Amino acid sequence: MTMVVTQPCIGCKDKACLAVCPVECFHEDTTMVYIDPDECIDCGACVPECPTEAIFHEEDVPEQWQRFIELNASKVIECPPAV
Template identity: 90%
Template sequence: MTMVVTQPCIGCKDKACLVVCPVECFHEDETMVYIDPDECIDCGACVPECPTEAIFHKDDVPEQWRRRFIELNARKVKVCPPAE
């Protein structure tokens, strides 16, 4: 399984979630950060650190964001650089 970054992350500049990731599975662009579903170990360390409450376990992504953001994270990590 994996964690998924959703809509509330858009525009967030506080990257506290990145610092706690033990496998560095985040990628980013100018809009938001994304989690690589193949690299994420589902530890959940990023969830309490997210200031916008935008990160969810894949199975718990709210319905309004489920389809768009699960796919968006998987697609964007292929084209966005790893987060710093």
């Protein structure tokens, strides 16, 4: 399993979640950050640090945000690592 960043992250520039990631699996574009499902170790450290409560375990992503599972996987291919 992996963690997934969802809609509440759109427009958030806080990025506190990035600092606690032990494997640096976040990528970003001008809209939001994304988690690389191949790099994420599912530790959950980012969840309590997310100021918008946008990060979920893949199996717990709310129904209305299910599309973000695939969006994270596809966006990390085209977006640079977050800094």
